[in-house]
Amino acid sequence: MLDAVWLIPALPLAGFLCILLLGRRLGDPKSGYLATLMVGGSFAVSVGVFIDLMSKTAEERHHLKTLFTWVPLESFKIDLAFLADPLSLTMCLFVTGIGTLIHLYAVGYMHGDERFSKFFLYLNLFAFSMLMLVLGSNMLVTFLGWEGVGTCSYLLISFWHEKESAATAGKKAFITNRVGDWGFMMAMFFAFWAVSSLDYSVINGSQLSSTTATAIALFAFIGACGKSAQLPLYLWLPDAMEGPTPVSALIHAATMVTAGVYLMVRINPILAVSAEYAGWIIAGVGVVTALFAATVAVAQNDIKKVLAYSTVSQLGYMFLAVGSGAYVAAIFHMVTHAFFKALLFLGSGSVIHGMHHEQDMRRMGALRKLMPITFGTFIVGWLAIAGVPPFSGFWSKDDILLAAYDKHIVLWIVGLVTALLTAYYMTRQVIMVFYGKARWHDAHEEHGAHGDLVSEHGELQPHESPWTMVTPLVVLAVLSFAGGFINLPFEESTERLAIWLEPVVGVHHSDTAKLPLALVAVAMGLIGIAVAYAVYYFKKVKAVEPKILADAWGYDQAVSNFMGGPGRKAFDGVAWADAHVIDGAVNDTGLLVRNTAGQVRKLQSGNVRNYAAAIAAGVVLLLAWFVVVRGIL
């Protein structure tokens, strides 16, 4: 089974090719089911490989499968090869597992869209790229997947490309990610010239100077900041919500955005030998992003924007873990986050679907009775992200906070504040969407006759979603509840994920007493929930939603202003200089030659007397020269 690892990315690729050729004929919903089947097949293969890998001893849990030589130079040899090891398989399992669920969900969500099969074409291409990313045995194959997921993300964000905002958001995502890609490329250059290879096995296993290791780690981190939406490159992710909701769930919450975390964990031996400040930078950027995004999420009114900022914030937690050396915690949180954030996004998609494409939470409310399954599953997701035990988010967040405490108490405190805010804004969202009084009628009056918003009786009727959408919600709810059990901190044998990942990331010891820290964290979460209840449910306290938070501290605007102002002026300046200075010089040279020639031409007047005069003058001058200068006479 191990040798079949190549099938994991190959199946979605096959799906992509099939839909490319037959998509229009298959149509809605057959192409969707085909795509789902392919990713489901990948999941099945992943499970098979996983079982095979489990049956081996820890030392032997890695398998290299080379397909062919991609770049064959003696001086620069890159194989298209896959590495099956505990880390890549963990990634494969949740990427394909959640991917299958979201594909299925999308069959319902995208039903009736005129570009239905194209959506699944992109989605399968995405799954393929993502699996290349995690399975690549060297940095270049990872980069192939890395750019591939970026491209698919671009295509899917601007899927409804007639909409100006969607088109712009897609472009923004691609270009911002390219800034990160520059960092990724630099990391590859440093690594290659240090060990003449891009294979992870060689890079991770070689003696590196601390300077080189630091350079590789930090440049890779720039790449990770782009892909995983960390400060200062997070800008594209909130805008990416323009894409269809299944895309937000799959790409911009569960899988693609975790690629940066994956990359850092993959090269963890390099982090271990790099300078101490590298870890500090990573942990610092992570924790600052976590807090920053959580504050912004507090004041968002778009149901998806809340979740988007929440994703940025949770990814910050993962980098906090990476920077603190707690790689298992990072991966653990990545997995549980994938469960509950995918669930929340799909739940919000179900709400949006049921509300006929309404996304503003101020126009929702009281949906719990109309959409019972969506409501029930959303609650599970909410408790998981808020860190309420025994839901999955509690366990993984706790691991991270423990590692942060070990690194420095300030990191821990900021992490706690973030946890409080997280519980607060998620409770706010749940109340605004599912409780209180129904506000969609207000919206209806405000909007007047809003064609598809209203039923034939002139009333908006939110409804529960079809089975294709509800089934994934239920499965994800179960996972969000129970996902934490893969790594329980009671004793070493229950830390199954840590044992499983040990061959890749080693052991991370902590002597800190876990229980007091956990109690503080839970308390913070409960305070957040309580405050939010007081504000939004009981309305005892006035809501604090300052505009500066809604505007994400004005950072996005500042960047846009810079790009549109001085940035654009500089670009214009270059274009002007090109046309006027450089080309101007060229044209002036041409003009000069022509004008001079024009003047000189006049001498050739055709008038014999002029010529004779010129000859005479010449003779006189020559004679004068002989006489005066040479003194011949």
Added chain:
Amino acid sequence: MIEFPILTMLVLVPTFGALLVAVISKRQPDLVKVTALLTSVLTGGMSLWVLFAFDKDATANDGFQFVSQHTWIKPWGISWHLGIDGISLFLVVLTGVLFPLVIAGIDPHHDHKRYLSWMLLLEAGVMGSFISLDLFLFFLFFEIVLVPMYFLIGGWGYDNRVYAATKFFLFTMVGSAFMLVGIVATAVLAKAGPGGAITFDLIDIAKNADFAASTGRWLFFAFAIAFAVKVPLFPLHTWLPDAHTQAPTGGSVILAGVLLKLGTYGLLRFGVFLFPEAAVWSRPLFLTLATIGIIWGAIAATMQTDLKRLVAYSSVAHLGFIVLGTFALTSSAITGGVTQMVNHGISTGALFILVGMIYERRHTREIAELKGLQKVAPVFAAAFMVVMLSSIGVPGLNGFVGEFMVLIGSFGSARWWVVVAAGGVILAALYLLWAYQRVFHGEPDEDNKSFAELKWKEGMLLLPFIGLIVFCGVYPKPMLDRVQPSVDRLLVHVEEKSNWQQPHPSEPVERIEEAHGEGDSADETTTEGEG
């Protein structure tokens, strides 16, 4: 047994084709077209035959194959000396493949006969330039190329064609004037070497001539200026946007596809190969100009309002990468540069074809006048998307391979230039995606609503391009296998003739087990290797 003079035929067939087309009566337009097409297809077929017959491991004749050498003007040591190696092989094939596609697929709209005749003459000139191993012969072909291109732009171009054609001609002529002086001086000065007899033979001079350092540098610059104009290297690039924009689609495709490569090819073959010492000495200058060109071209492209001009400026940026790789003087950088020459020809050629199709439909190239084309012509938009992604350098497509190899190869010998040049990949995404958004996204307005979908014939023209874009991106091995031995031979030559030593990446040293838990477990995962 006399070998079939395949390379000579590569030049002669299109030349005769050009003459034949010129003498056929104007009243038989179909015969004209068929003749031109057959000639170019025949040439293309021969170039493919060369590709398949090429032996990548051959070492005789300094790596040159299918050599054809005949004395031409004996007293001056000028000979008809043709040969092909890994560096020129794919440029020849690209030329052979591109011309029939352009001739079959792109309609010049008027005066087919003269147009086709010039096209075939152009093909002969380009082919000759890529396979000449004699300075005089090379110069001859290099100059012949100018004439048909001048007439193609001037005769079948757009509104401002006369200005553009003249600019193109004069600019290149000025460069060529330097090269002519350089060639004569090289031949005369090389005579002082061991042989004594005057010779224009490239290989003879490169191997035996021993110029004083300062002489070599002067001669090198005489050649380099001509090539720098052709590439075009910043700041000698301003003829390119005008020529590209005003040229008919077919002309633009050929211009971007193969003509610009005469410059980068020339820098390798008649710059670095002929004057290694001077090339090594002038590295900082060329690396800097190339890097400026990458950034400058990309920024200028971003601000263009004319789609065709935008693509033209993108060429300035892309060609900058090739020059960067050339003067980085490492095996993978130069191999990457040669690969990029071919790949840029494919993807930019395809881009010009697509822009030409837009012009055919809308009679404008102004980005501001186009909108929402993806909604009305999704297949056309998809084709544009694939070509655009290749031009941006997305891995898996052809544009990535060369660019990445140039960058990673140059990092060892030109680190800081690479740090800046790699920023060009960000800008490439910026100008292309922005243009794509403005042209293809959004709701189409009245003028763009009736934009016609891709036709079968157009699809057939684009299909080979897209096929090559994917193939060369996924499986570049066949190309790299053939290019690299020649590049390595060139580098050995450079290292012999100058003080250059190309840097090699450090060999990995296995990590010593550390006491920490993290250390040893990290090692365990990494010892598996090929297992």
